[in-house]
Amino acid sequence: MQSQKQFQRRFSFEFFPPKTDKGVTQLQTTRDRLAELNPDFFSVTFGAGGSTREGTKNTVIDLNSQGISTAPHLSCVGSNKEIISELLDTYKDNGVDRIVALRGDIPSGMGNTGYGEMRYANELVEFIREHSGDHFSLEVGAYPEFHPQAPNAEADLLNFKRKIDAGANSAITQYFFNAEAYFHFMDRLEKMGVNIPVVPGIMPIINFQKISQFSEMCGADIPRWIRKQMEAYGDDSESIKKFGEEVVTRMCEELLDAGAPGLHFYTLNQADASLNIWHNLGLDKERAEKIAF
Template sequence: MKTQKQHERTFSFEFFPPKNDEGAKKLKDTWTELAKLEPRFFSVTYGAGGSTQARTLETVLDIHKNSGVDAAPHLSCIDSTAEQMRGILQLYKDNGLRHIVALRGDLPSGMRDPGEFRYANELVEFIRKETGDHFTLEVAAYPEFHPQAPNALKDLQNFKRKVDAGADSAITQYFYSAEAYFRFVEDCEKLDINIPIVPGIMPITNYKQLARFSDACGAEIPRWIRKRLEAFGEDTASIKAFGEEVVTEMCDQLLKAGAPGLHFYTMNQAGPIKAIWKNLGLKPEPR
């Protein structure tokens, strides 16, 4: 089993931009709590076609100025021009940001032409050309393979293109099979991909929502987990307790085997993350 013990272990948390002032207040309460865990960075997602760009910037700047934690905006290139990207990068630089999660993004419904950038490697290459080493660049990785990839080898080659274009590290799509992650890391090392590949972790709190997300993004929920969750029906307390146990055990397995940290998809909630963090015995403890 290949591991990534040569890389420094880092932890990070992902949020989505709030839709209104009430959501913004709740999110601030969440990142205030999670900042106590002293993560490496907080990332903030970016809607398809830049639909939440304004909220992303507003949220990122609030976090950057007030949380004491590095903020990393997501930047997707679909439906964007080079001039627009140049302006966004300058805006981030002007506001002191030094960390970006660079993604292709999803093609909005009905769109045929993706714009000047077709793939994430082109965005990474553009950012490096425009800004040099100013930004730490994260890219996406898919241990269970991208749903639009024709085959596993093609998906690995596409990932390597992002790395060769200048990515510093990668965050994976969430998964519930540690073995899928370990095999992915092995395959990457055979292609001389040696950047940190941080597992993406999705807590289980709402089975119907999780099933919908997973079907859309190609993340597999193992049959035994699905069946257990289905059996709980509307018993949300049992779903959360079982989900916490399953995800904690997987995170423990990943870290013990040398995974270079964890990236939590928070769904803008602190509670599930703090519970898993405490179960794992990670420091600092939540206050």
């Protein structure tokens, strides 16, 4: 973890593109509340197989125009170089200077026919560099508990290194609830000679049932002691939120104290949970000092 202490800490928040007018209003309110924290950037997700391509693009351009850098997620699965080139040109023309480059998920039922011209994120990173040079700061995904489709841990680490070698600047991890997984992952990267900022992805616990279901799909482990305590609360949503806030806050403290280069919050387009963790960590003062200087 010593290698990460050289990087300036950064903080960011992730949204998904809304599908309804009510969702648009909620996202704007969430954005406005989180903007008061002076984050380094926002990001906006990209649906499986490009299913939210227009929604992502419109949301990013709108949010980016409001004064805080906003990065689109961009995946290569289900797309082609012509479409990606058009998106890159549009983003560049609208002042976007950061992209989260991902492989993406194959839409259900498409199998191997849904890949498109590029199958892996390192190919997407390489293509963006060929097309746009160094205009974009490129973020890629990292998996401290390893990608659910990786054949083994070593293969996953090598896949990650390919993305860095292709031109990625930094990485954001899948969320996790065990800081040791992140520390172990970083130690392995250091031994491989990988030295870029790898920012922990943080998922506030709001609805434990939904988090459990999503964690099953994405391979994020929920420690047994957390799961058992959550189960004990049953339908007591307030106790679940309070306990979840305490658990995630303690983990964030441990990560930052050990030298993690910031935090990236998966907000699910809601502000309260991320704001509570932020205030618990005492980050208001740090960001105020950044503005002052």
